[in-house]
């Protein structure tokens with residue numbers, strides 16, 4: 082076994098040129114994607130991008146129209162869901178309301194004909210795993226949402242599948258509980274040594290939990306990378322805009338020399354960029370930069386490679402940080418954020434103040450797509 086970030090790792094789950102059509106609608110379009118053993122992998126995209134369809138094909142509820150899906154080298158075509166080493170946990174937990182917690186967890190094991198003492202042993206382990214031992218005799222309606230979610234989780238891993246598929250697993254929980262449960266899920270996945278594939282439309286959830294994320298749009302993969310790469314080195318305007326806040330300066334590459342590019346036409350100013358990627362002179366590009374990489378000050382910063390003048394248009398104090406919206410001469414509103422612990426108290430900007438934004442040449446990325 083080699084983990085996902087080991088160069089020798091072999092794909093554990095492989096989608097190879099998978100297409101799925103419903104009538105003449107293409108939900109998944111010639112998509113290829115690999116997931117590694119024991120990886121926590123997230124499929125992230127807007128509603129209708131095809132993420133649930135991918136999961137359902139892996140589980141065996143749907144078959145691809147074209148292409149194939151391999152698990153540990155085996156082509157899954159024609160293998161019914163119950164014979165795949167894959168289990169799926171749904172958003173609506175679908176617990177049996179008339180059964181106790183332990184009966185819910187035991188249900189699938191009984192159906193598989195497991196011997197009674199072995200079932201008891203396994204249920205005990207599972208209750209311990211999700212910390213619900215003291216609730217074993219309760220029925221679902223006597224539990225909180227978070228506890229119900231844990232029962233569903235225990236039930237879905239009780240059969241020891243190799244892969245657990247989670248479709249919006251935390252969608253029914255409120256924000257605080259969802260954040261706590263995200264960490265619990267990560268711990269559990271580590272403990273069990275399972276491969277998790279989670280579908281979510283919540284970018285923070287994907288960023289928090291996943292080793293790698295696939296960003297999907299209209300049935301196609303836009304980028305597959307770690308959360309940090311997705312955030313700091315998005316491959317396209319779509320990905321940059323989809324994950325996190327971003328400022329996008331549209332312009333043209335006026336000159337390119339080694340790794341440095343000069344971009345003109347963006348908000349009337351010239352932007353100097355290092356790590357210019359594959360942008361060539363004459364290309365129409367976007368310079369994408371995150372709000373926390375932009376500095377706001379009341380005076381023109383000395384020696385800054387990139388500085389633009391504007392006015393404070395909006396300002397929000399968020400406790401840990403302050404967010405500024407600075408309107409530039411051409412009307413573009415730039416978002417900048419500063420940690421309050423790092424904020425310069427001698428420079429208290431407020432609404433309608435003249436302000437300068439500035440950033441380093443290596444603070445953003447140049448996007449040609």
Ligand code: ATP
Pocket residue numbers: 103106107108126127128129130131132133134135282
């Ligand atoms: P959501 O987050 O809303 O669940 P999703 O990304 O999971 O969205 P899918 O459920 O995979 O999206 O659906 C992808 C597209 O395929 C949608 O446009 C959907 O309407 C369509 N689709 C899915 N299942 C079927 C079906 N059985 N028949 C026809 N169209 C379908």
